[in-house]
Amino acid sequence: MEQQPGAVWVVVEQNGGILAEVTLELLGKARDLAALGGGAHASAVLLGSKIESLAEELIAHGADQVILMDAPRLTLYQNDTYALVLAELVKKHRPEIVLFGASYYGSELSATVAAKLETGLAAHCLDLYINDRGEFVQVVPAFGGMILGDILCPTARPQLASVKPGMFQKPDRDTTRSGETLIETPTVLEGYASPLKAVRVVQSQPAGLPLEKAATVVAGGWGVGQEAWHFLDQLAGELSGAVGCTRPALDEGWAAGEHAMIGTSGKTVRPQVYIGFGVSGATHHMAGMKDSGVIININKDPAATVFQVSDYGVVADAKELLPVLLEKIREYKGKSKSQATIKCIQ
Amino acid sequence: MNIAVCVKPVPEPRHYDKIIINPATKLLERKGIPMIINPVDKNAIEAALQLKEQFGGKVVLVSMAPPDTRETIKEGLAMGADEAYLLSDRAFAGADTLATARVLAAGLTKIGGLDLILTGSASADGGTNHIPSQLGELMGFAHLNHLTELHLEASTIKMKTKIENGYVEYEGSLPLVLGVARELNTPRYTTLMGVVIAQNKPFTTWGLKDLGLDPSNTGLSGSPTQPGDLHMPQHGQKAQMFAGEPEDMAGKIIAILRTAGVLD
Numbered sequence: 001m002e003q004q005p006g007a008v009w010v011v012v013e014q015n016g017g018i019l020a021e022v023t024l025e026l027l028g029k030a031r032d033l034a035a036l037g038g039g040a041h042a043s044a045v046l047l048g049s050k051i052e053s054l055a056e057e058l059i060a061h062g063a064d065q066v067i068l069m070d071a072p073r074l075t076l077y078q079n080d081t082y083a084l085v086l087a088e089l090v091k092k093h094r095p096e097i098v099l100f101g102a103s104y105y106g107s108e109l110s111a112t113v114a115a116k117l118e119t120g121l122a123a124h125c126l127d128l129y130i131n132d133r134g135e136f137v138q139v140v141p142a143f144g145g146m147i148l149g150d151i152l153c154p155t156a157r158p159q160l161a162s163v164k165p166g167m168f169q170k171p172d173r174d175t176t177r178s179g180e181t182l183i184e185t186p187t188v189l190e191g192y193a194s195p196l197k198a199v200r201v202v203q204s205q206p207a208g209l210p211l212e213k214a215a216t217v218v219a220g221g222w223g224v225g226q227e228a229w230h231f232l233d234q235l236a237g238e239l240s241g242a243v244g245c246t247r248p249a250l251d252e253g254w255a256a257g258e259h260a261m262i263g264t265s266g267k268t269v270r271p272q273v274y275i276g277f278g279v280s281g282a283t284h285h286m287a288g289m290k291d292s293g294v295i296i297n298i299n300k301d302p303a304a305t306v307f308q309v310s311d312y313g314v315v316a317d318a319k320e321l322l323p324v325l326l327e328k329i330r331e332y333k334g335k336s337k338s339q340a341t342i343k344c345i346q
Numbered sequence: 347m348n349i350a351v352c353v354k355p356v357p358e359p360r361h362y363d364k365i366i367i368n369p370a371t372k373l374l375e376r377k378g379i380p381m382i383i384n385p386v387d388k389n390a391i392e393a394a395l396q397l398k399e400q401f402g403g404k405v406v407l408v409s410m411a412p413p414d415t416r417e418t419i420k421e422g423l424a425m426g427a428d429e430a431y432l433l434s435d436r437a438f439a440g441a442d443t444l445a446t447a448r449v450l451a452a453g454l455t456k457i458g459g460l461d462l463i464l465t466g467s468a469s470a471d472g473g474t475n476h477i478p479s480q481l482g483e484l485m486g487f488a489h490l491n492h493l494t495e496l497h498l499e500a501s502t503i504k505m506k507t508k509i510e511n512g513y514v515e516y517e518g519s520l521p522l523v524l525g526v527a528r529e530l531n532t533p534r535y536t537t538l539m540g541v542v543i544a545q546n547k548p549f550t551t552w553g554l555k556d557l558g559l560d561p562s563n564t565g566l567s568g569s570p571t572q573p574g575d576l577h578m579p580q581h582g583q584k585a586q587m588f589a590g591e592p593e594d595m596a597g598k599i600i601a602i603l604r605t606a607g608v609l610d
């Protein structure tokens with residue numbers, strides 16, 4: 001079967017049959033780009049073992065086509081085997097653009113495939129679009145996000161890009177959509193022995209609500225300090241939210257772990273409400289939270305940069321304010337609960 | 347055991363908020379910002395020095411950078427590396443990661459006899475984390491990035507790499523290209539003695555001809571990706587500001603949280 005030129009591919013990331021959010025976010029983007037590329041296909045490239053059932057889900061999220069390679073050898077992600085197989089698929093079908101999630105796996109895989117094909121790759125893109133000259137523009141952060149640069153890939157094909165989770169909106173799931181599934185076999189792996197052996201994969205979900213799913217994010221920066229940090233956990237608890245942090249708070253060991261860091265080297269969040277304490281507003285951090293619904297920041301410096309991305313700014317000492325705020329919220333919740341009870345009795 | 351460490355001189359990250367785009371020339375202005383060795387590359391040097399202490403051999407530094415970065419690279423010699431190779435040529439300017447990896451691979455191949463090539467996991471200025479994988483591919487060595495543990499026992503090398511919420515354990519054998527994460531170790535400090543000794547350590551500079559490279563494969567002309575316009579992220583939103591006693595401020599915040607629908 002001949003693939004029409006100009007297709008936009010998304011390399012699917014799945015873990016034990018569960019699709020990564022970033023894959024679905026990229027599918028929405030791939031459809032937009034494909035439409036601008038003159039009605040080309042948006043294709044999802046699905047590698048793994050016993051993952052056939054995911055094809056439907058990918059189509060429901062925007063794939064026109066699923067290129068499926070289902071083989072025992074591909075059960076676990078391994079950079080060398082996945083890269084070999086992908087490079088072969090690219091040579092065969094000649095897509096115009098290939099998108100990867102910029103996870104640890106995705107970053108490594110995209111770089112390896114780019115080197116195999118000697119083509120261009122833009123890392124950690126914040127935006128992707130087709131300009132009025134019909135060129136694919138990839139916007140990347142430099143100097144930790146202080147500067148944004150456009151990247152073009154004029155002649156080499158395909159054009160590869162990696163994107164962090166949370167940069168694009170996940171398209172709505174539409175089970176009435178239809179698409180084709182193209183089955184491929186990993187013949188390149190016949191007789192190939194991996195030089196490295198993955199012995200064990202150890203993963204544990206951090207306790208509590210994942211930061212990127214929380215409707216309320218309570219973020220703490222250097223200004224909170226070690227002693228007051230526990231108030232953030234309690235506040236997030238009262239608001240059914242999750243705690244995020246800046247790099248210094250992570251480095252000091254106050255925050256729960258790397259999964260809590262917001263920014264260019266951490267997570268991108270868009271909660272309904274972001275409330276930050278003692279955060280200065282470095283672009284590195286703001287790049288990860290600026291699209292939140294309502295942004296409230298508490299800083300003792302009235303001139304803090306963070307107020308430039310805030311809807312509400314409170315000039316106060318976070319260490320003093322936090323316990324008072326917590327107490328008032330508890331008081332308020334107690335009251336609203338008793339009012340609710342009274343209402344029921346009436 | 348012969349180990350090469352790829353080091354990249356970068357403007358010191360603490361000063362990145364001083365970098366601006368000159369509105370007239372549209373070029374980056376980063377005058378006065380000191381250059382340092384990319385911080386995580388020092389973790390790679392530390393790992394190499396520890397292996398050398400254990401198994402003997404030598405540690406060489408390799409960098410593709412302009413000639414005025416010599417003093418910065420010497421910091422790595424002051425830490426304890428034995429030799430430095432600076433790959434420098436006008437024809438290397440404007441390289442993307444693939445064109446950079448080609449030059450580094452040519453330099454490393456010319457040095458020869460290497461058992462292990464270490465890099466940092468990501469550079470602070472560009473931060474693509476492409477180089478370890480791309481260099482591995484071009485050298486034909488197996489490669490891993492985001493290394494958090496490394497143990498060499500006889501001919502087997504045991505490694506751990508970082509992934510989201512966890513890690514992967516690997517086994518392999520040399521030669522390898524490994525991208526080191528900052529969790530691997532704590533880089534040693536340089537001593538005054540180290541700085542003095544570094545002045546007399548071998549420091550070689552190679553250009554395009556020495557490496558036998560074709561200029562169409564290096565620098566901007568050898569790069570599949572080309573830079574377009576630069577921008578500075580725009581903020582400039584005006585917050586509604588409050589100040590006062592903690593009790594009053596707490597009341598205001600509660601009102602905002604209620605309006606936003608996250609507190610009922």
Ligand SMILES: Cc1cc2nc3c(=O)[nH]c(=O)nc-3n(C[C@H](O)[C@H](O)[C@H](O)COP(=O)(O)OP(=O)(O)OC[C@H]3O[C@@H](n4cnc5c(N)ncnc54)[C@H](O)[C@@H]3O)c2cc1C
Nearest residue numbers: 144221222223246247263264265278280284285300318359
């Ligand atoms: C390449 C690179 C990537 C980076 N990636 C990230 C990233 O992904 N995420 C990230 O967060 N950072 C990142 N950083 C670091 C980033 O540049 C900033 O250093 C960091 O975001 C600042 O954190 P902060 O606001 O907590 O600390 P600071 O900048 O030290 O600010 C502390 C703030 O707290 C205020 N304050 C102090 N005391 C109080 C008090 N008692 N009450 C109220 N306010 C108080 C101060 O006025 C100040 O505004 C990166 C840096 C580089 C170079």
Ligand SMILES: Nc1ncnc2c1ncn2[C@@H]1O[C@H](COP(=O)(O)O)[C@@H](O)[C@H]1O
Nearest residue numbers: 352353410465466468469474475476477
């Ligand atoms: N120009 C260079 N010279 C030497 N090493 C480099 C160069 N660029 C990148 N590296 C190495 O590759 C690592 C990852 O860089 P990057 O892929 O740019 O994020 C760095 O930590 C360095 O060890």
